[in-house]
Amino acid sequence: MICRIISSLALTFFAASVFAIDSEQAFNNPDLQARYENLIAEVRCVTCQNQNIKDSNAFIAADLRREIRRMIREGLNNNEIKDFLVTRYGDFVLYRPRYEGKAIILWIAPFLFFVFGGIAVVRVIRYRANLPIDEALDKDGPNQ
Amino acid sequence: MNRYLIPLFVMIAMISFLLLGLGDGRDPSKLPSQYIGKPAPDFNLPMLTDLSRTLSTSTLKGQVSLVNIWATWCVGCRVEHGFLMELANSETIPIYAINWRDNRSDALNFLGQLGNPYIASGFDRDGRVGIDWGVYGAPETFLINNKGIVVYRFTGPLNRIFWEQEFVPRIAEIEN
Known part of the structure; x- marks a missing residue:
């Protein structure tokens, strides 16, 4: 039984690598290869929006991989490559939106929620700590 | 009493914000074009029908035109082809095209059999343009004004209903 589970899992994982295209090494230089792989994992496939272009075999994903390889070969840095993509497809194309413009709210919103939530919790606790014990038991919370 | 209303208002604000994202007309699979209000991206492509001639951004200047992105492997392009023929025959607007990631002989056959609504198709073999x-x-249809600025992009197969709804008012606006 366990053997069957393992083999079906193995088949599942191998199936994915069969469909991956131009997945062979693109650069001899390991640094460039690593940069390339990081970049294509961060770029959204615009036709198949829940995939990055590393995993997608859509035409457009293959084209974008080819363009990214070309730009890396031409010596462009990651920022310049992301600019190229964002100019054409918008911020949406990057899985990690950049820390600028409208996207800033995405980055700071969790901290704002945390701060305001913390303030609310502290206020409620302080308020209840000051209530006389009898009253706190009789009434279900602060109602003034 | 007031302190109980505050969370209510926060809730209403959040719900209306989230509803904006769920509302009609916001299909998340449709991306807005980054070029609306900007000059059409420069290109220079051999013409599909005659590779020795070129189609480029300068061809588009000085007239209101459509640029249709099509390919023979694209089912939606076949669907909209009849309407594009109608549009071309009515001489409403010049239609240019970019034949995108296609095989040249397939593309020529397609136009030979079903008719050619395009003044010219650029042949974008590797999809660079x-x-x-x-x-x-594909299909995508760009509306370009006489100054070469992208006014609108429509994605998906075009038909008379979308034409009347999305293109006609915008063209009228450009011409006024």
């Missing part, structure tokens, strides 16, 4: 235009799937 498609990327410059922010194309993410």
Whole structure:
């Protein structure tokens, strides 16, 4: 039984690598290869929006991989490559939106929620700590 | 009493914000073009029908035109082809095209059998120009004004209803 589970899992994982295209090494230089792989994992496939272009075999994903390889070969840095993509497809194309413009709210919103939530919790606790014990038991919370 | 209303208002604000994202007309699979209000991206392509001639951004200047992104492998392009023929025959607007990631002889056969609504198709064999235009799937139809500015992009197969609804008012606006 366990053997069957393992083999079906193995088949599942191998199936994915069969469909991956131009997945062979693109650069001899390991640094460039690593940069390339990081970049294509961060770029959204615009036709198949829940995939990055590393995993997608859509035409457009293959084209974008080819363009990214070309730009890396031409010596462009990651920022310049992301600019190229964002100019054409918008911020949406990057899985990690950049820390600028409208996207800033995405980055700071969790901290704002945390701060305001913390303030609310502290206020409620302080308020209840000051209530006389009898009253706190009789009434279900602060109602003034 | 007031302190109980505050969370209510916060809740209402959040719900209306989230509803904006869920509302009609916001299909998340449709991306806005980055070129609306900007000059059409520069391109220079051999013409599909005659590779020795070129179609480029300068061809588009000085007239209101459509640029249609199509390919023979694209089912939606076949669907809209009849309407594009109608539009071309009515001489409403010049239609240019970018034949995107296609096989040349397939594309020529397609136009030979079903008719050619295009003044000219640029032959974008490797999809390089498609990327410059922010194309993410064919068919796409760009409306370009007489100054070469992208006014609108429609994605998906075009038909009379969408034409009347999305293009006609925008063209009227350009001409006024």
